[in-house]
Amino acid sequence: MPEGPLLELRGISKRFPGVLANDDVNFDLRPGEVHALLGENGAGKSTLMNILYGLYTPDEGQILLHGKPIDLGSTKAAIEHGIGMVHQHFMLIPVMTVAENIVLATEPRRAGVLMDYDAARRRVRELSERYGLLVDPDARIDRTSVGQQQRVEILKALYRGAEILILDEPTAVLTPQEAKELFEIIRSLTGQGKSIIFISHKLNEVLEVADRVTTLRRGVVVDTIDAEGATEEGLARMMVGREVLLRVDKKPSQPEGALLQVEHLSVVDDRGLETVRDVSFDVRAGEILGLAGVDANGQSELIDAIAGLRHVSAGRIVVDGRDMTNADAKETLDAGIGHIPEDRHRRGLVLPFSLTENLALHAYRHEPNSRRGLLNPRAMTARARKLLREFDVRGGAPATPAFALSGGNQQKVVLAREIDGDPKVLIAAQPTRGLDVGAIEFVHRRLVEQRDAGRAVFLVSLELEEILSLSDRILVIYEGRIVGEFPPTATEEELGLAMTGGSQGKAA
Amino acid sequence: MTDELSAEEAIEPPPPPDGIPQPQQHFRSRFGGLKGAIAPLLTTILAFFMGGLVVLLTGKNPLRVYKAVWDGTGLNWFVHVGHHSARVPFGTAHMWFPWDTASIAAQNLQQTLLVTTPIILTGLAVAFAFRCGMFNIGGQGQYFAGTIFAVWLGSSFNGMAPWLHVLLCLAVGTVAGAVWAGIAGILKATVGAHEVISTIMLNWIAIWVGSYLFGQGGPLQNSAQKSIPISNDIFDGAKLPVFWGLKLLQGLSIGIFIALAMLIVYWIVINRTTLGFEVRAVGFNPEAARYGGVSVARNYFLAMAISGAFAGLAGAVDITGWEYRIGQNDIQLGGSSGIGFIGLAAALLGRNTTLGVGFASLLFGALINGTSGRQLDPSIFRPDLAGNLTTIIQGLVILFVGLNLGGVWVWLKRRRGA
Numbered sequence: 001m002p003e004g005p006l007l008e009l010r011g012i013s014k015r016f017p018g019v020l021a022n023d024d025v026n027f028d029l030r031p032g033e034v035h036a037l038l039g040e041n042g043a044g045k046s047t048l049m050n051i052l053y054g055l056y057t058p059d060e061g062q063i064l065l066h067g068k069p070i071d072l073g074s075t076k077a078a079i080e081h082g083i084g085m086v087h088q089h090f091m092l093i094p095v096m097t098v099a100e101n102i103v104l105a106t107e108p109r110r111a112g113v114l115m116d117y118d119a120a121r122r123r124v125r126e127l128s129e130r131y132g133l134l135v136d137p138d139a140r141i142d143r144t145s146v147g148q149q150q151r152v153e154i155l156k157a158l159y160r161g162a163e164i165l166i167l168d169e170p171t172a173v174l175t176p177q178e179a180k181e182l183f184e185i186i187r188s189l190t191g192q193g194k195s196i197i198f199i200s201h202k203l204n205e206v207l208e209v210a211d212r213v214t215t216l217r218r219g220v221v222v223d224t225i226d227a228e229g230a231t232e233e234g235l236a237r238m239m240v241g242r243e244v245l246l247r248v249d250k251k252p253s254q255p256e257g258a259l260l261q262v263e264h265l266s267v268v269d270d271r272g273l274e275t276v277r278d279v280s281f282d283v284r285a286g287e288i289l290g291l292a293g294v295d296a297n298g299q300s301e302l303i304d305a306i307a308g309l310r311h312v313s314a315g316r317i318v319v320d321g322r323d324m325t326n327a328d329a330k331e332t333l334d335a336g337i338g339h340i341p342e343d344r345h346r347r348g349l350v351l352p353f354s355l356t357e358n359l360a361l362h363a364y365r366h367e368p369n370s371r372r373g374l375l376n377p378r379a380m381t382a383r384a385r386k387l388l389r390e391f392d393v394r395g396g397a398p399a400t401p402a403f404a405l406s407g408g409n410q411q412k413v414v415l416a417r418e419i420d421g422d423p424k425v426l427i428a429a430q431p432t433r434g435l436d437v438g439a440i441e442f443v444h445r446r447l448v449e450q451r452d453a454g455r456a457v458f459l460v461s462l463e464l465e466e467i468l469s470l471s472d473r474i475l476v477i478y479e480g481r482i483v484g485e486f487p488p489t490a491t492e493e494e495l496g497l498a499m500t501g502g503s504q505g506k507a508a
Numbered sequence: 509m510t511d512e513l514s515a516e517e518a519i520e521p522p523p524p525p526d527g528i529p530q531p532q533q534h535f536r537s538r539f540g541g542l543k544g545a546i547a548p549l550l551t552t553i554l555a556f557f558m559g560g561l562v563v564l565l566t567g568k569n570p571l572r573v574y575k576a577v578w579d580g581t582g583l584n585w586f587v588h589v590g591h592h593s594a595r596v597p598f599g600t601a602h603m604w605f606p607w608d609t610a611s612i613a614a615q616n617l618q619q620t621l622l623v624t625t626p627i628i629l630t631g632l633a634v635a636f637a638f639r640c641g642m643f644n645i646g647g648q649g650q651y652f653a654g655t656i657f658a659v660w661l662g663s664s665f666n667g668m669a670p671w672l673h674v675l676l677c678l679a680v681g682t683v684a685g686a687v688w689a690g691i692a693g694i695l696k697a698t699v700g701a702h703e704v705i706s707t708i709m710l711n712w713i714a715i716w717v718g719s720y721l722f723g724q725g726g727p728l729q730n731s732a733q734k735s736i737p738i739s740n741d742i743f744d745g746a747k748l749p750v751f752w753g754l755k756l757l758q759g760l761s762i763g764i765f766i767a768l769a770m771l772i773v774y775w776i777v778i779n780r781t782t783l784g785f786e787v788r789a790v791g792f793n794p795e796a797a798r799y800g801g802v803s804v805a806r807n808y809f810l811a812m813a814i815s816g817a818f819a820g821l822a823g824a825v826d827i828t829g830w831e832y833r834i835g836q837n838d839i840q841l842g843g844s845s846g847i848g849f850i851g852l853a854a855a856l857l858g859r860n861t862t863l864g865v866g867f868a869s870l871l872f873g874a875l876i877n878g879t880s881g882r883q884l885d886p887s888i889f890r891p892d893l894a895g896n897l898t899t900i901i902q903g904l905v906i907l908f909v910g911l912n913l914g915g916v917w918v919w920l921k922r923r924r925g926a
Contacts, residue, residue: 309799330801341799350793361789361800370782377780 004067006031006195007052007083007164012061014047021047022058023219029164029195034186036198036210036227040239040436042406044219045199049166052197053085054078084157085166088173090149094142098135099124102156127155132188147178154185158194165189166197171205172434175294176464176496183209201239201436203232203246204465215239240438250448253472258282259456260306260337260425265315267301274313275301277480283425283456288447290471290488291460294499298480299460300342303429306458307339308332320424333362338423340414342430342460344407348414351403355393356384358402359417391416392442408439415446425456432466444470464492548857548864548909552871555904559897566893573889573897580878582616616877618753618760622830624873626651628767629822630851631869632774633689633815635860637703639778640811641791642696646689646707648848649714650816652839653688654681654823656718659834660728662742662827670745677746678766678824685820686813688714693812697805703812711843718839737836748829763829768866770818775862777814787811819848850876853902856909875901 005028014022021044029035039045050056052063054072062069065081072078078085092101099120108119124137133151141149150170157165167186171179186196186209200206206213207227214224215238222238236244260283267276275298283289293299304310306317308329317325319335327335341347349358360380363369368379384398391412396405402413411431418426428447432440447470451457461467467474474486476498484498560570578584630647637644644650658681665673688710695701721728723737730738753759778784789797790807798804826847827834842848850872857871858864878884879894889897 307799328801328803329798330803333801339799346793347796347799350789350796352792353789357785357789360785361796364782364785365801370785373782375780375782375785 005029006066008064008067009048009052010062010064012048012051012058012063014044014051014056014058020219022051025061025216025219025221027214027221027224029197030211031195032190032193033211034190034196034198034209036200036206036213037216038200038203038206038213038235038239039216040201040438041408041434042218043216043239045216046168047219048216049085049168049197049199052078053083053166079160079162082161082163083166084160084162084164086150086153086157086168086170088169090153092141092149092152094140096141097137098139098141098144098148098152099137101141101152102127102137102159104156106160123159124155127158131155131158131185131192133185145178146173147175147181150174150178150182151185154189162194164195164197166199168199169201170198171200171202175462176492177500179205203235203239203437206235207232217241236437239436244437244441246437246441248444248448248469250470251452253287253451255284255287255472256454258284259320260458261316261318262302262306263316263318265302265305265317266313267298267305267310268313269301275480276305278315279477279480279482280315281475281482283458285424285454285456286451287472288451288457288459288470290467290474291458291477292464292467292474292495292499293462293477295462297477297499299429299477301480302477303339303342303427303460306332306427307337333421336422336424338418338421338426340411340418340426340428340431342433344410344414349402349410352401354384354399354401355388355396355405355413356380356398358413359384359387359420361417362421363417387416387420388413391446408435408442411435411439411443415443419446419450423455425458426450427458427460429460430462431459432461432463440466464495467495468492544859544861545864548859548868551857551905551908554908555901558904559901562897562900563889566889568889573894576884576888577875577878577894579613580616580880580884581620581874582613582618582877583620583874585611585613585617615753615757619758619880620870620874620877621760621764622758623876624869625763625767625829626822626826626847627850627854627869627873628866629770629818629825630848631854631858631865632770632851633685633818633822633848634852634855635858635865636774636778636787636818637689637811637815638855638860639784639791640787640807641794642703642808642812642815644689644692644707644812644815644819645704645852646692646710646816646848647819647822647851648842648846649707649711650685650688650819651823651826651846651848652714652718652842653684653816654820655827655834656714656721656728656823657681657684657820658746658824658827659739659742662746662832663728663740666743666745668743668745673743673745674748674828677742677828678821681824681827682817682821685823686817689816689819690809690813693809693816696812697808711848715839715843718834719836722834722839723836739833739835741833742827746828747832748825758830761825761829763825766821766825770821771862771866774818774865783810819851822847822851850902853906857905872902 007029009025009027012022012025013020025048027048037045037048047056051058052072054075054077057073063072064070070081072081093104099117102124103120108116108123110116121137127133128135133155135148135151135155141152154165170182174182190196198206198210207230210227212224213227213230213235215222215235217239232246236246263280265276265279266274269275279302281289291299301310305312308324308327308331311326316323319337322335324332324335345351350361360369360383363383364375364380368376369383370376381398388396388398393405393409393412393416395409402410405413431443431447435443447457447459459467459470468488468490471488474488474490474495475482476484476486476495478499478501483501486495560574563570563573630651633647633650634644658677661680662673662677689707692703692706692710695706696703720726722739723729724735728739730736730740748761748763750759750761778788786797786802786807789800789802790804794804854865854868854872858866858868875898879898880891884891884894
């Protein structure tokens with residue numbers, strides 16, 4: 001499009017104590033385009049967009065809209081200038097309906113004080129039809145899916161007159177199918193003249209949906225290029241600053257005897273519903289078994305049962321020949337199960353603890369870290385120093401609290417702890433969630449290393465790409481049942497179909 | 509760190525955090541360690557400033573009032589070093605100090621430290637539970653549990669070997685506090701009953717049981733004077749030795765050293781034992797602790813019992829150190845504003861750290877003693893108002909700690925991005 005830019009950020013710099021989050025950043029947005037903002041965690045994407053949405057004021061630089069400088073002192077000012085933002089974490093009120101959430105703060109009124117529900121519903125329906133964003137205006141938010149909630153967020157921005165939409169990591173919470181639908185919506189929006197800034201660190205998405213791509217690295221713009229003709233490898237290099245191996249390099253597996261056997265396992269969740277139903281499988285030494293599935297199909301309960309964090313209602317769990325059914329977490333650890341939990345903030349780390357303490361979260365019980373109930377801080381620190389070096393954890397000394405690390409380095413700490421425990425079976429639940437390309441490469445390489453070292457690796461992930469590139473065998477779980485087993489040569493479509501209950505795989 | 513690692517870091521500095529850290533985290537990292545004293549100090553200064561405004565409202569001069577309170581605390585005794593020649597008061601040789609040990613300031617200081625002793629212990633009680641993520645509001649009830657058993661045992665067994673008698677009182681008082689808090693711990697660990705609710709209820713049970721025991725006709729009421737709702741005095745063998753000042757003038761017992769020793773015990777248990785490690789892990793993130801193989805329920809119970817042990821010891825030390833008896837009145841007054849609650853303030857202000865609890869306890873102990881009717885010249889400030897001043901300052905401190913002034917400041921800076 002040859003027109004002048006709709007929006008221009010010129011020479012934006014933003015300093016936080018000890019960090020230059022944005023350094024002389026230039027960015028422009030043309031009318032009707034999708035401009036992707038790519039960068040690793042901590043590259044300054046969010047800071048830049050928060051400046052554009054009026055949440056932060058820049059130290060230097062100016063923002064021009066239609067060629068005229070504007071002052072964005074608050075989100076209100078941003079909204080008035082037609083800038084809308086959909087945050088990664090939705091800001092909706094769960095107990096209110098879709099329509100109520102959308103019109104919130106600018107409700108259509110009757111007689112000055114009464115909310116005009118009919119008008120609200122009508123306007124929501126109009127908007128949703130115009131842009132192909134199908135929602136039920138009367139559904140309560142807490143009864144709608146995540147994908148629906150995202151549409152509501154987009155509608156909310158449109159309702160407030162947004163011409164420019166900032167989407168912050170919009171696919172992070174979506175299933176592959178929902179992501180495809182989101183891309184359709186984005187195309188329909190740009191088709192009607194809206195302009196979109198698409199923040200992501202997923203290369204394939206950026207190439208699929210964007211017209212142009214700007215890459216940020218450590219607060220500096222690396223380059224702005226057209227998406228057409230760009231490759232994933234090229235973008236990864238711009239993002240990380242070095243060559244990145246996108247494919248996992250691994251030899252064929254040499255599986256031996258089964259180290260983890262799950263037999264006819266059923267598990268009940270907190271609400272008393274049976275979420276794991278008669279599940280049986282083996283994980284053998286020297287193989288990675290992948291478990292694919294849409295979120296909340298029983299994966300979490302299955303992992304918890306194996307890790308000794310949840311009681312089973314039926315069936316057996318055998319670790320290296322020992323029956324560990326309904327063992328507690330400590331016994332499970334001692335029996336040789338390592339567990340990279342799916343939520344490293346909630347479970348994997350004690351965030352205010354130092355790295356030393358986090359790395360000792362299991363090992364504090366054993367010599368030399370403690371003796372007769374007394375800790376040995378020197379041994380703990382020495383161990384931490386060794387592990388931090390081995391696992392290349394950056395940005396933290398042994399005494400640094402875990403919250404001070406970036407997500408990728410936090411995950412390396414979890415990985416280091418679990419692998420150092422010398423487990424027979426390693427459960428990796430969403431091991432790369434929220435990580436950037438460089439850290440994903442690291443985690444994947446380590447998992448394959450563990451496989452080659454003769455451990456049984458059980459990989460549970462919502463990312464099909466991850467499952468396909470790492471696994472030696474793939475199981476698909478749907479509504480708590482294993483609905484199929486696939487070889488790693490299966491296509492995403494085959495798996496996707498089984499994940500949604502569409503078809504049975506070969507010989508489950 | 510090795511050279512190899514630091515060289516690598518020089519090439520590739522750690523990526524800056526996306527956006528900036530959360531205010532709470534930022535605050536912690538900035539004010540961790542010794543710098544952690546800054547926020548509580550500012551909090552205290554602000555509380556005293558606002559207390560001064562209140563004094564001003566009554567038409568008095570705040571500076572003169574604070575000077576009088578300061579003199580009343582006896583802390584000025586430390587400043588008098590070298591002004592007095594050491595002498596031996598009343599023939600008992602306590603020559604450890606180069607200061608004048610018989611001055612008014614010395615007597616004031618003894619009183620201040622007597623009050624500080626149980627505040628340290630109840631402060632540690634609150635701090636310990638807090639480290640496990642629990643809010644023990646029941647320090648007062650646990651204190652009474654310790655008191656009741658110390659009085660009962662102290663006024664029984666006449667003729668027992670003195671050191672054994674006093675040790676028995678302290679030990680059983682400690683266990684009584686532990687059991688009392690342990691009830692709340694068990695309830696939390698098994699059925700998830702919130703400790704705030706259960707400890708408050710246990711407070712009231714302890715208060716009314718005590719009222720009954722020492723009230724008229726109660727089983728532990730004074731056997732000589734049937735009309736006075738007060739306990740028997742404990743026997744001399746059950747009294748802690750007084751090492752400074754006169755026993756008759758309520759001199760300072762070695763209870764203060766017990767409290768100081770407990771500060772050290774607290775530090776060791778929290779920082780240097782596997783128990784403390786588990787307690788802190790549960791306190792920060794019970795889910796991560798459970799995943800790490802720690803029994804959360806067991807730690808809730810243990811932490812609560814240890815917490816109660818500190819508070820029970822406080823009660824026993826008070827009885828064996830200077831009170832020697834307990835009256836129904838003490839129990840009913842203490843029920844709403846007693847030492848257990850002041851310990852709460854000390855733990856909050858001291859941020860549950862060893863040094864913090866120690867100094868915050870001294871602050872509150874000094875304030876209570878300095879504003880007490882006995883110490884303050886009525887022409888400078890009416891003592892009954894002065895007592896309220898203490899409560900006002902105490903309340904403001906808790907309010908400001910709750911507000912987390914440091915956090916507010918960081919948040920404001922963050923907004924401007926300075």
